[in-house]
Amino acid sequence: MAPLLEIRGARREFATPEGGRLAALDGVDLDVGANEFVTLLGPSGCGKTTLLRAISGFETLDGGTIRLDGADLAALPPFRRPVNTVFQSYALFGHMTVARNVGYALEVAGVPKPAREAQVTEALAKVGLSGMGARKPAQLSGGQRQRVALARAIIARPRLLLLDEPLSALDRNLRQQMQIELKTLQNTLGIAFVFVTHDQEEALTMSDRIVVMRAGRIEQIGTPRDIYRHPRNRFVAEFIGETNLFPVTVDRMSGDLALAKTAEGLELSLPSAGRMPGERVTAILRPADFAIAAAGIPATVTRAVYLGSDLHLFVQPSVGGPEIRVTARDGDAAETGARVHLAHDPARVHVLEGG
Amino acid sequence: MALRRQSVILGLLLAPVTLFLGVFFLLPLLIIAVFSVLSPGLYGGVEWTFYHWNYGRIFGWADGIMEIYEPIYLQILVRSLSFAALTVLLTLALCYPVAFWVSRLPDRWRLVFLFLITLPFFSSLIVRLYAWLLILKPTGLLNTSLLALGVISEPLELLYTPTAVVLGMVYVMVPFMFLPLYAAVDNLDRAQVEASLDLGATRAQTFAKVILPQTLPGIMGGAVIVFIPSVGNFVVPDVLGGAKGLMIGNLVEQQFLSARNWPFGSALSMIIMAVVLTVLLVSVTRARKAGGHA
Numbered sequence: 001m002a003p004l005l006e007i008r009g010a011r012r013e014f015a016t017p018e019g020g021r022l023a024a025l026d027g028v029d030l031d032v033g034a035n036e037f038v039t040l041l042g043p044s045g046c047g048k049t050t051l052l053r054a055i056s057g058f059e060t061l062d063g064g065t066i067r068l069d070g071a072d073l074a075a076l077p078p079f080r081r082p083v084n085t086v087f088q089s090y091a092l093f094g095h096m097t098v099a100r101n102v103g104y105a106l107e108v109a110g111v112p113k114p115a116r117e118a119q120v121t122e123a124l125a126k127v128g129l130s131g132m133g134a135r136k137p138a139q140l141s142g143g144q145r146q147r148v149a150l151a152r153a154i155i156a157r158p159r160l161l162l163l164d165e166p167l168s169a170l171d172r173n174l175r176q177q178m179q180i181e182l183k184t185l186q187n188t189l190g191i192a193f194v195f196v197t198h199d200q201e202e203a204l205t206m207s208d209r210i211v212v213m214r215a216g217r218i219e220q221i222g223t224p225r226d227i228y229r230h231p232r233n234r235f236v237a238e239f240i241g242e243t244n245l246f247p248v249t250v251d252r253m254s255g256d257l258a259l260a261k262t263a264e265g266l267e268l269s270l271p272s273a274g275r276m277p278g279e280r281v282t283a284i285l286r287p288a289d290f291a292i293a294a295a296g297i298p299a300t301v302t303r304a305v306y307l308g309s310d311l312h313l314f315v316q317p318s319v320g321g322p323e324i325r326v327t328a329r330d331g332d333a334a335e336t337g338a339r340v341h342l343a344h345d346p347a348r349v350h351v352l353e354g355g
Numbered sequence: 356m357a358l359r360r361q362s363v364i365l366g367l368l369l370a371p372v373t374l375f376l377g378v379f380f381l382l383p384l385l386i387i388a389v390f391s392v393l394s395p396g397l398y399g400g401v402e403w404t405f406y407h408w409n410y411g412r413i414f415g416w417a418d419g420i421m422e423i424y425e426p427i428y429l430q431i432l433v434r435s436l437s438f439a440a441l442t443v444l445l446t447l448a449l450c451y452p453v454a455f456w457v458s459r460l461p462d463r464w465r466l467v468f469l470f471l472i473t474l475p476f477f478s479s480l481i482v483r484l485y486a487w488l489l490i491l492k493p494t495g496l497l498n499t500s501l502l503a504l505g506v507i508s509e510p511l512e513l514l515y516t517p518t519a520v521v522l523g524m525v526y527v528m529v530p531f532m533f534l535p536l537y538a539a540v541d542n543l544d545r546a547q548v549e550a551s552l553d554l555g556a557t558r559a560q561t562f563a564k565v566i567l568p569q570t571l572p573g574i575m576g577g578a579v580i581v582f583i584p585s586v587g588n589f590v591v592p593d594v595l596g597g598a599k600g601l602m603i604g605n606l607v608e609q610q611f612l613s614a615r616n617w618p619f620g621s622a623l624s625m626i627i628m629a630v631v632l633t634v635l636l637v638s639v640t641r642a643r644k645a646g647g648h649a
Contacts, residue, residue: 056553078552079561085553091546095568108556108564156555 002070003031004192005055005160009064012050012216024050026216028064032160032194037186039195039203042213043239048196051213052162055194056085068159084158086166090149092137098148099124099133105156123151126185143174150182154189161186163195167202179205200240204228212236228286230350237284237352244290244324246283250275257346264321266297269346282352285344287312287327292334293343299324301338306330315342391621399615409622428606432626435603438517439585442524443578446532449525450577454533454540469537472530484523484594491519491595515597523591528584532577539573575642583631603627 012025024047032038040048053059055066057078066073073081084105093101100107103120111119124130127147137145146166153161163182167175183206186193197203203210204224212219212227212235220232231237234245248260248268258275260268260283268283275281298318305312313326313334326342328334394406408422413432417424457468475483490496493510501507513519543566551561589604596602603623610620 058549058553078549079555079557083553085550087546087550089544089546091544091550093547093550093565094544104551104556104564105554108551108554108560152550152554 004034004036004069005030005032005194006067006070007031007051007055007064008067010051010054010061010066011063012047012054012059013062023047023216025054025061025064028213028216028218030211030218030221032192034159034192035186035190037183037193037195037206037208039197039207039210040213041197041200041203041210041239042219043198045215046213047216048198048213049164050216052085052164052194052196055160056083056162057081082159083162084153084156084160085162085164086149086153088164088166088168090137090145090166092145092148092152094137096136097133098129098135098137098140101137101148102133102151102155104152109156119155123155126154127151128181142169143178146170146178150185154185154191157189158191160192160194163193165197166195168197168199175202176205182206204240210240212239214239231284231352233352234282237350242287242325244285244287246285248281248283250277250279250281252277262321264317265319266317266321268344268349270349270351271346275351281354284350284352285348287325289348290324290326290342290344292326292328292332292340294341296341296343297324299340299342301334301336301340304334304336315340317342387621387624390618391625393618395616395618399617401617406618409618412619413622413626428623431603431606432630435586436630438521438524438602439582439588441521442528442585443532443581445521445525446528446581447536447574447577449529450533450536451540451574454537454573457537458541458543472533475527475530480527480590481594483526484591487519487523487526487595488514491522514595517596519595520592520602523595524585524588527588527591528581531580531584535576535580536570536573539570539576543569572642575638579635579638582634586631587627 007028007030010025010028010030011023013021013023016022026047028047028051030038030051040051042048050059054061055073057073057076061074068082093104096104099117099120102123103116106116106119120133121130124133127150129144129147129151132140132144132148137148140148146169149166167178170178179202182193182195195203195206204227207224209221210224210227211221214235220227220236222230227236227240231240231243237243237245246262246266246268248262248270250258250260250270251267252259253272253275256272258270258272260270260275260281262268268285270281270283299315300318301313302316302323303314305314309330311328311330311332311334313328315324315326317324324342334340390401391409392405392407393401394404396402408417411417412422412424413428415424415426457465460468488495491513492498493512493514495514497513498507498510502510547565547569548561551565552558556564587604587607589602589608592602592605593608596605604627607620607623607627610616610623614620
């Protein structure tokens with residue numbers, strides 16, 4: 001089955017104030033399936049918002065195509081695309097009531113008033129704002145405005161909903177609540193979501209697939225687990241979650257394990273599959289992949305940060321080298337200054353080719 | 356204690372302006388209001404006797420001996436109002452698209468343009484109007500160029516016509532319309548325009564439902580600021596209209612300076628003020644209703 005959205009070779013350049021050219025999109029290929037939740041994730045300036053605006057029609061591509069249901073979108077102005085957007089600033093119409101904001105897409109499409117009102121009531125109920133229709137946007141809280149923007153964008157049943165960092169203005173608790181609500185809403189509506197964010201936690205929580213972008217290019221596309229456990233390169237590894245990177249040289253093989261050493265002499269065990277003695281690779285271990293144990297890498301805790309259920313440790317290996325970040329359980333004997341041993345499961349080490 | 360001290364300081368700060376406006380604005384207004392119901396003195400000034408014929412001359416009651424009802428006064432009032440309304444419409448039509456264009460210019464050019472818009476304020480109005488006289492007169496710049504180009508075969512009769520008056524008023528009032536309009540257009544939330552297009556509204560729908568309502572305060576502000584001085588303007592009709600008593604402002608000027616009928620001039624002034632206040636009140640309440648909480 002053909003994907004709902006097909007992006008091929010998307011390119012977009014901007015002139016920089018210095019007179020140069022900057023590629024905001026530099027050959028992007030992406031497919032989004034019907035009813036899929038895809039997140040575009042990357043640091044600011046990576047091109048994720050430009051890509052979103054190219055889909056909604058507010059940016060014109062310098063090269064490449066965007067197809068929706070097989071039809072090229074290039075010739076269609078924004079108001080003819082079956083795509084709606086939740087804007088970062090919400091962009092609610094300040095001079096209209098909440099109900100008129102929500103019903104706007106139907107109003108301009110010429111839907112008669114009685115039918116419109118029924119759908120507005122339904123959409124407001126869907127986002128938990130029943131009875132708020134008569135208010136003006138200025139009389140709502142940030143979270144409520146966010147919901148109005150959402151209701152307004154889904155009322156016309158777009159094939160694809162674009163969300164441009166919609167949660168970035170909300171406080172942490174509300175943001176986490178909205179993350180779950182968004183995902184639930186997407187499941188019940190059966191609309192494909194393309195969600196833009198620079199917050200990796202948000203991306204991991206909600207997405208079916210994450211698209212990690214940097215400097216106008218896609219670095220990796222995969223499920224949240226894929227991206228987290230098997231980053232394709234250092235950038236992805238460091239951008240998603242906390243990471244310990246060890247440039248190591250494979251020393252010797254021992255059964256299905258390969259023993260490798262850092263320049264300082266720190267010893268790590270890796271899965272042996274495909275490894276050769278003398279080979280230089282990068283070993284990636286997440287903080288939770290280490291455990292405080294009776295034996296292992298000798299080290300000293302330099303700082304312990306208490307986070308409720310977890311204890312976040314910064315640990316200095318005795319042999320030297322950079323600090324290792326370790327997530328320990330509350331109750332582990334790991335005060336600042338404590339001498340500990342770090343153990344790790346070799347199967348959970350992810351290896352990047354090359355030092 | 357603190358509150359009391361604050362109100363004392365506030366009073367001290369407000370006292371000068373209150374005093375100034377009281378003496379130089381409210382008092383003359385009161386004098387005009389009183390004069391408008393007194394009888395005219397023989398050589399200017401007033402006689403201190405009640406005399407309502409000043410208004411009677413205008414609205415249709417008169418004793419027929421001392422004062423005669425002349426419909427011409429009401430006609431002049433109506434003409435002044437329609438000239439002012441026309442000036443509002445023309446300046447609005449000229450400035451609205453330009454405001455959008457300027458608000459999209461790069462910062463540096465925007466400042467240059469705003470400076471150019473305010474440039475006329477740096478020179479005298481009279482001088483600028485006489486420059487228009489030179490342009491519009493039968494042997495002026497406009498006619499000679501058009502003749503030279505072969506567009507017309509004989510000079511156009513432009514000067515001392517209503518067209519010249521409206522043209523001059525539009526010229527004088529353009530900056531007053533432009534600045535509030537520009538402020539409103541510049542404040543327009545572009546994201547809302549995009550949201551409207553994104554939700555399927557055509558460009559025309561977006562203009563009618565989002566851009567126009569959002570810039571309405573600026574339109575109303577510009578309209579009021581242009582309309583009020585236009586109604587009572589007497590300099591432009593004087594210079595470009597040929598002092599034919601075309602507008603009510605000229606009529607007031609004549610009554611005070613040449614006819615020496617101060618009470619009648621005062622009555623005319625009071626009528627102008629009543630009309631202007633009504634327009635102001637209606638437009639402000641309308642704008643408030645349309646703009647919601649604005």
